[in-house]
Amino acid sequence: MSKATIKDVARQAGVSLKTVSRVINNEPTVRTETREKVQEAINNLGYQPDMAARNLRGATSYAVGLVYDNPNPYYVVDIQQGVLKCCRELGYGLQIHPCDAASPQLIDELADLVLHSRLAGLVLAPPISENDDIVQALADRGIHVVRIVSGAEAPGGPAPAVHVNDRAAAYALTDHLVQLGHRRIAFLSGEEEHRSTPERRAGYEAALRAHGLPVDPALILPGRYTFDSGFNRTQALLAGTDRPTAIFGCNDEIAAGALAATRANGMTVPGDLSIAGFEDSPFSRQSSPPLTTAAQKTEAIARQAMLRLIGAMRPHTTEDMGAGPEADVFVPNLIVRPSTGPVTSR
Amino acid sequence: MSKATIKDVARQAGVSLKTVSRVINNEPTVRTETREKVQEAINNLGYQPDMAARNLRGATSYAVGLVYDNPNPYYVVDIQQGVLKCCRELGYGLQIHPCDAASPQLIDELADLVLHSRLAGLVLAPPISENDDIVQALADRGIHVVRIVSGAEAPGGPAPAVHVNDRAAAYALTDHLVQLGHRRIAFLSGEEEHRSTPERRAGYEAALRAHGLPVDPALILPGRYTFDSGFNRTQALLAGTDRPTAIFGCNDEIAAGALAATRANGMTVPGDLSIAGFEDSPFSRQSSPPLTTAAQKTEAIARQAMLRLIGAMRPHTTEDMGAGPEADVFVPNLIVRPSTGPVTSR
DNA sequence: AATAGACTAGACAACGTTGTCATAATCAAT
DNA sequence: ATTGATTATGACAACGTTGTCTAGTCTATT
Numbered sequence: 081m082s083k084a085t086i087k088d089v090a091r092q093a094g095v096s097l098k099t100v101s102r103v104i105n106n107e108p109t110v111r112t113e114t115r116e117k118v119q120e121a122i123n124n125l126g127y128q129p130d131m132a133a134r135n136l137r138g139a140t141s142y143a144v145g146l147v148y149d150n151p152n153p154y155y156v157v158d159i160q161q162g163v164l165k166c167c168r169e170l171g172y173g174l175q176i177h178p179c180d181a182a183s184p185q186l187i188d189e190l191a192d193l194v195l196h197s198r199l200a201g202l203v204l205a206p207p208i209s210e211n212d213d214i215v216q217a218l219a220d221r222g223i224h225v226v227r228i229v230s231g232a233e234a235p236g237g238p239a240p241a242v243h244v245n246d247r248a249a250a251y252a253l254t255d256h257l258v259q260l261g262h263r264r265i266a267f268l269s270g271e272e273e274h275r276s277t278p279e280r281r282a283g284y285e286a287a288l289r290a291h292g293l294p295v296d297p298a299l300i301l302p303g304r305y306t307f308d309s310g311f312n313r314t315q316a317l318l319a320g321t322d323r324p325t326a327i328f329g330c331n332d333e334i335a336a337g338a339l340a341a342t343r344a345n346g347m348t349v350p351g352d353l354s355i356a357g358f359e360d361s362p363f364s365r366q367s368s369p370p371l372t373t374a375a376q377k378t379e380a381i382a383r384q385a386m387l388r389l390i391g392a393m394r395p396h397t398t399e400d401m402g403a404g405p406e407a408d409v410f411v412p413n414l415i416v417r418p419s420t421g422p423v424t425s426r
Numbered sequence: 427m428s429k430a431t432i433k434d435v436a437r438q439a440g441v442s443l444k445t446v447s448r449v450i451n452n453e454p455t456v457r458t459e460t461r462e463k464v465q466e467a468i469n470n471l472g473y474q475p476d477m478a479a480r481n482l483r484g485a486t487s488y489a490v491g492l493v494y495d496n497p498n499p500y501y502v503v504d505i506q507q508g509v510l511k512c513c514r515e516l517g518y519g520l521q522i523h524p525c526d527a528a529s530p531q532l533i534d535e536l537a538d539l540v541l542h543s544r545l546a547g548l549v550l551a552p553p554i555s556e557n558d559d560i561v562q563a564l565a566d567r568g569i570h571v572v573r574i575v576s577g578a579e580a581p582g583g584p585a586p587a588v589h590v591n592d593r594a595a596a597y598a599l600t601d602h603l604v605q606l607g608h609r610r611i612a613f614l615s616g617e618e619e620h621r622s623t624p625e626r627r628a629g630y631e632a633a634l635r636a637h638g639l640p641v642d643p644a645l646i647l648p649g650r651y652t653f654d655s656g657f658n659r660t661q662a663l664l665a666g667t668d669r670p671t672a673i674f675g676c677n678d679e680i681a682a683g684a685l686a687a688t689r690a691n692g693m694t695v696p697g698d699l700s701i702a703g704f705e706d707s708p709f710s711r712q713s714s715p716p717l718t719t720a721a722q723k724t725e726a727i728a729r730q731a732m733l734r735l736i737g738a739m740r741p742h743t744t745e746d747m748g749a750g751p752e753a754d755v756f757v758p759n760l761i762v763r764p765s766t767g768p769v770t771s772r
Numbered sequence: 773a774a775t776a777g778a779c780t781a782g783a784c785a786a787c788g789t790t791g792t793c794a795t796a797a798t799c800a801a802t
Numbered sequence: 803a804t805t806g807a808t809t810a811t812g813a814c815a816a817c818g819t820t821g822t823c824t825a826g827t828c829t830a831t832t
Contacts, residue, residue, distance in 0.1 A: 083541045085788060096812045101790060109810055128542050133788035136478040136817050140790085153499035161524065173543070176522055178507065195429050196474050197519070307712040333712075340714040363712075366653040366679075368686040431818060442782045447820060455780055479818035482787050486820085 084125040093121035104129055131173050141198040143173035144389060147190060148205035149181035151305065152333075154361045155378060159205050159228075162382025170390055175199060181208050181273075187217045194223050201225060201389045203382070210275040215239050226389035228381060230276040233409065240392050242385040242408050246276045246358075249374040249412035250283025250328075251290075253356055256372070256414060257326045258291045261423035262354060266324040268313050268334045270305035280330055280358060299324055303334070310337025318345050325353065325423045332357035332364040335371050339419070350421030360415055369418035376412040384408060430471040439467040450475055477519050487544045489519035490735060493536060494551035495527035497651065498679075500707045501724060505551050505574075508728025516736055521545060527554050527619075533563045540569050547571060547735045549728070556621040561585050572735035574727060576622040579755065586738050588731040588754050592622045592704075595720040595758035596629025596674075597636075599702055602718070602760060603672045604637050607769035608700060612670040614659050614680045616651035626676055626704060645670055649680070656683025664691050671699065671769045678703035678710040681717050685765065696767030706761060715764035722758040730754060 089100045095118060102110050103118040110118075121127075135141045146163050150156050160176060167174045175197050179186060190202065201224030208214060209227035218225050219238040227241040232248065257265050267284050270277045285295050301317075303309040310329050314337065317324060327342075329335030335357030342353050349355055349369060357364045360375035384407060435446045441464060448456050449464040456464075467473075481487045492509050496502050506522060513520045521543050525532060536548065547570030554560060555573035564571050565584040573587040578594065603611050613630050616623045631641050647663075649655040656675050660683065663670060673688075675681030681703030688699050695701055695715060703710045706721035730753060 087788080097788090098790080098812060099810085102811085105790085111810065114810080130482075130542070130544070130788055132478045132482040132544055133817090134790075136476070136482055136819090137788080137790045138817080153503040157499040157502055160522065164522070164524070173521070175519070176506065176510070178510070196476070198476070198478055307708070336712060340712070344714060362653070366682060366686070366709075368690060433818080443818090444783080444820080445781060448781085451820085457780065460780080476818055479787090480820075482789090483818080483820045484787080 083130070084127040085130070086127070088125055089118065089121045089127050092125065093118045129171070135198045140394075141200045142171060143175060143197065143199050144386070145175045145177050145190075145193055145197065145199045145202045146205070147177045147179060147202050147208055149179050149208055150205060152331075152359075152361070155359075156205075158378035159382045162379035163203055163386050165379075166383045166386035170386075172200070172390070179208075181211070187214060190214075190218060191221055191223065200393060203385050203389060204228065206230065206276065207271070207274045209241075210273070212237065224389060224393055226385045226392070228385050230274070230279045232279075240388045242381055242388060243410065244276070244376055244381060245409055245411040246279040247283035247286070249376075249414065250280035250358070251287045252283075252414045253358070253372070253374055254284045254287035254328060255290075256416065257328065257354060257356065257420060258287065258293065260326075260354065260420060262324075262326040263293060263423075264296070264299065264322070264324040265326040265328055266299040266301065266317055268310055268327060268329045268338065269300065269302050270330040270334065272302070274305070277330055284328055298322075303330075305331050305333060307333045307337040307340070310334035311341045312337075314338040314341035315345070318342065318347070323353075326420070327353065327355045329355065329357045331359045332361040332371060332373055335373070335419075336363045336367050339367055339371070349419055351424060354420040354423070356420050358412075360412075364415075364417070367419070372417045372420040373415050374412040375415050377410060381410050384410075429476070430473040431476070432473070434471055435464065435467045435473050438470065439464045475517070481544045486740075487546045488517060489521055489543065489545050490732070491521045491523050491536075491539055491543065491545045491548045492551070493523045493525060493548050493554055495525050495554055496551060498677075498705075498707070501705075502551075504724035505728045508725035509549055509732050511725075512729045512732035516732075518546070518736070525554075527557070533560060536560075536564060537567055537569065546739060549731050549735055550574065552576065552622065553617070553620045555587075556619070558583065570735060570739055572731045572738070574731050576620070576625045578625075586734045588727055588734060589756065590622070590722055590727060591755055591757040592625040593629035593632070595722075595760065596626040596704070597633045598629075598760045599704070599718070599720055600630045600633035600674060601636075602762065603674065603700060603702065603766060604633065604639065606672075606700065606766060608670075608672040609639060609769075610642070610645065610668070610670040611672045611674055612645045612647065612663055614656055614673060614675045614684065615646065615648050616676040616680065618648070620651065623676055630674055644668075649676075651677050651679060653679045653683040653686070656680035657687045658683075660684040660687035661691070664688065664693070669699075672766065673699065673701045675701065675703045677705050678707040678717060678719055681719070681765075682709045682713050685713055685717070695765055697770060700766040700769070702766050704758075706758075710761075710763070713765070718763045718766040719761050720758040721761050723756060727756050730756075 086097055086100050090097045100118055103115050131142055148156055164174050204225055204227050209229050216238050225239040227239055229241050230244050230246045232245050267281055288295050301313045303313050327338045329338050335355050338355050342349055347353055356372040358374050360373045364371035364373040432443055432446050436443045446464055449461050477488055494502055510520050550571055550573045555575050562584050571585040573585055575587050576590050576592045578591050613627055634641050647659045649659050673684045675684050681701050684701050685695055688695055693699055702718040704720050706719045710717035710719040
């Protein structure tokens with residue numbers, strides 16, 4: 081009924097409490113023979129260390145926090161899943177912490193969280209992870225942090241980071257559109273606070289330039305990562321004189337909005353207009369036609385972030401679990417679906 | 427830098443550790459004067475009890491688990507939010523636990539979770555909450571549980587429950603369609619494991635009967651809570667001879683699929699066909715036209731569930747926070763949007 | 773005025789683990 | 803064989819809190 085403790089294991093293995101503790105924590109100074117004896121007792125009793133006691137005693141703790149303020153539940157759930165799985169592998173607890181990125185007390189709030197929940201560190205998801213002030217302030221307070229950020233490579237900032245190369249993926253997606261013959265491709269931005277926006281835009285511009293095409297500022301529209309934002313901007317575009325032949329929505333919701341506006345205008349996709357999104361959310365799969373998009377492996381990214389966080393604090397814990405630094409950069413995959421097609425002559 | 431402990435509070439207030447503990451836990455046997463003195467010291471030092479120590483010592487613990495296996499991230503995030511907020515109010519920790527409802531080891535897995543994470547209890551979300559075998563097995567093992575279930579009233583089962591009266595809401599939605607003149611209304615079911623499916627269907631049938639309309643089995647189609655399921659069944663319906671004039675999708679994803687299929691068939695909504703969904707997810711708001719649906723207050727439901735769980739264990743903790751038993755039944759609200767309209771003569 | 777009962781408060785141990793320090797066992801080199 | 807260094811193990815305290823038990827202080831009743 082009741083759970084086995086380290087004491088039970090020690091008794092069964094015929095060793096002291098401390099020796100069992102050493103085996104559990106993979107400390108080197110245990111004879112192989114002893115280690116095996118203890119391991120057997122552990123397996124035998126189905127022993128698992130008690131988090132509460134562990135956290136209480138040590139300078140070290142076995143729980144991390146996941147901090148996010150992301151409007152996209154699909155993303156949030158994926159990130160949670162990835163971090164949680166990794167926590168279970170490593171024997172860590174997870175404290176989720178949705179919050180308000182704009183709150184002026186956010187830093188204090190997070191510092192409090194770490195203190196009171198005895199967290200070993202924090203995994204920061206975008207856009208909070210991309211706010212250097214916050215990350216720096218946390219680092220200054222001695223809080224271990226890992227960031228999930230949009231960007232091609234390690235900026236060597238105040239904290240370890242896992243990177244999503246949105247730029248390269250946006251380049252590939254734009255290239256795909258150009259290959260289809262599109263010359264006037266509108267870019268519907270998301271919030272500038274999300275670094276993914278300027279990154280994706282940079283990839284879009286780079287691809288145009290690589291093909292010797294002009295970057296027309298009139299086709300690059302500011303906005304938000306929402307359906308409505310995509311809808312409204314597309315209506316404005318279509319009402320204008322020099323219409324684009326393709327639209328690159330900075331995420332799938334924007335693209336879904338663009339799709340709805342296009343159809344509301346009596347136009348067909350991709351016949352009259354090609355539309356592409358980003359993120360491979362269900363919106364992109366369930367619209368008609370399904371949207372061309374770029375898929376990021378959110379769960380794997382979250383897992384890698386977790387490994388980096390723990391690895392920074394206890395290198396031996398995560399040995400052989402995550403590969404070297406090259407594993408820290410993820411490039412979303414282009415997924416071509418029917419919403420993009422060859423440009424048609426008017 | 428370091429956090430204040432009960433010791434610091436005791437010293438500042440000039441009382442013993444135990445007295446501070448009594449104040450924190452709202453135990454009755456403390457003189458008002460003493461209580462105030464202690465409270466002042468607590469506020470002064472910004473003291474918050476340490477979860478790890480609390481959980482370690484007592485027979486009682488201050489953390490709960492949230493168990494779910496729900497394919498809908500919008501729902502999951504809302505539930506999390508509601509439970510988490512309530513946890514913070516009550517000073518509880520939250521352990522999220524996504525899992526596989528079909529796993530044969532689920533019961534052991536949950537029992538282990540409770541034991542090893544020292545959880546005071548579990549909040550069960552649908553569909554796991556609606557599996558009586560699981561709930562009963564957990565109750566038999568002495569695990570405190572609260573269920574969020576679809577159904578009109580307390581069944582007096584093995585565990586306290588919060589109810590979502592899908593039946594009444596489905597009745598209202600169906601009534602709305604009938605009022606618009608619809609006589610042939612198809613019902614696209616979700617998974618039968620989710621009790622919401624038979625409940626909503628019961629409401630649909632009851633409304634038809636109340637208006638003296640026949641319940642045609644050919645119009646009640648089994649299926650799943652997915653876009654594709656809605657799409658395919660609608661195509662089949664529209665290919666048939668005796669078409670319905672309205673479709674009631676058991677959730678918004680089904681309805682969105684139905685909408686896509688309808689348009690793929692060259693028909694207009696609501697002109698040729700009215701479509702209604704359920705749940706008020708973003709799908710219903712962002713489709714064109716937006717879908718008539720029924721909105722459940724998921725966050726409030728989650729909060730109430732949490733209150734019931736804690737209330738069952740420590741009645742005095744939740745006094746005055748949640749109202750009486752009548753607060754345990756929630757009826758989703760009908761939201762009328764453009765996807766439903768008066769039936770047109772053919 | 774004495775005393776039972778209720779109320780209030782404190783001393784102390786205990787929860788399960790790890791950090792510190794001491795000690796025992798082993799080994800290499802003289 | 804003895805020393806010295808190294809490795810392997812154990813005894814004990816401590817983390818911050820609450821449960822148990824005891825003792826002191828009131829109030830009410832006789």
